[in-house]
Amino acid sequence: MAQRPERRKSALGAAHPIEHQNSQPTTPETTVVDESHVLDTSAAGRGVVERAARSGQPGKPKVQPKGSFYADEDVLERIRAAWFHTPTTAAEREASFSDFLREAALDRMLKRENTYNNGNPFPVVASGKIARGRR
Incomplete structure (x- = not known):
């Protein structure tokens, strides 16, 4: 049986379809949004802001992980x-459904914090520790 010929390589094989070959690759920039000027006047929002101020973590970028329910x-x-x-x-x-x-x-x-924990925050529970789905 004859050996198959070697596969031919295209000169365009390494070319990116959007970026020009001679251009410098761009890296995405990380943007941290300063939301200190945004005021949440609701009672719940005030409580969260007060707790964040007490946590003593200034300069920490705000992360908004997604949560969902069924x-x-x-x-x-x-x-x-x-x-x-x-x-x-x-x-x-509210400004949005979220x-x-x-x-x-x-x-x-x-x-619930007021009823069951004397108004204090409950201990933190990692997101992976809570079972998912309906019960």
Whole structure:
């Protein structure tokens, strides 16, 4: 049996389809957003800001990890509708749906801390330690 010929290599094989070959490769820049000028006037937001100030970690970049929850479609539709149909001129209308969900969760968190832990924060639980999915 004859040996197969060696595969031919294209002169364009190493070329990037978007960047020009002679251009310097660009590295993405990390941007840290300073949100110290943003005020959250809700009770839940004040509590979080006060705790962050007490934590003594100035200059630490703000990280917003994603969180999610499961609910029936009709419940999700009602939650979305409650935020969407609140007039934008209402003082309680959050700027985004994520803000709406975060404020609801923070309100519930503060109530539980006050009820079950004398208003103090609970010990931190790592995100991987909480079981996922429905129970």
